[in-house]
Amino acid sequence: MQNETELRFTGAVDHLAIKCEDLEKDVEEYKHLGFTVETIYEDWAMMRDAKGFGIALLPPNSNHPAHLGLEVETMEELEKAAEKENRPIKPHRDGTSSFYTKGVGGQIVELIYYPPNFDG
Template sequence: MSEIRFSGTVDHVAVKCDDLQNSVEEYKRLGFSVETLYDDWAMMRDVKGFGIALLPPGSKHPPHFGLRVETMEELIAAAEKEGRPIKPHRDGTSSFYTKGVDGNIVELIYYPPHTNQHGSGS
């Protein structure tokens, strides 16, 4: 068995949307609540904490799977293994993007204790 690259808990999926405000309202009707809302993306969470990040046209974020790690040390170790820089975000989280399985993008993200219970993405 080959060495594990990194591990984390599935935190969110980031998907494209055509109209951010409309998509936010539609996800609210599905039982999600708004955790973070900016002009270029929104994070919606269900009652169990699973997130859907909405990416409108022009968003700087790529569609991806977000995996949450528990410590900054885990994030640093994974970033070093992947050869990727860690980026701090405006909401207090830190993360990096890397290539996942079949070319799908994976974001490994750390939510410091002072952020919301599940954090709020990049």
């Protein structure tokens, strides 16, 4: 077992962000799969299933990369991980804060913090 000082960061799987061609159409399709809209903007949407797992839909005009989102429980955890990764934290218009970094095999990972009053 690794000790904590060897870990880059930890977090619980929160969402998977995927590219899509037609945001409105895909939002409706995910609704038919039991997902609900948490957040929707012109350049991305977050859909959640009944257990809270998220699918972020990224249309062609989105500046967000496809990625795996991992949630941390506190802002302090996010700050500590960002310092280790030498990455800036970005506050978002939906109230969350996060940073992107490289994950396994060069895949992009977003480490994200949802504040206690987050309502999507």
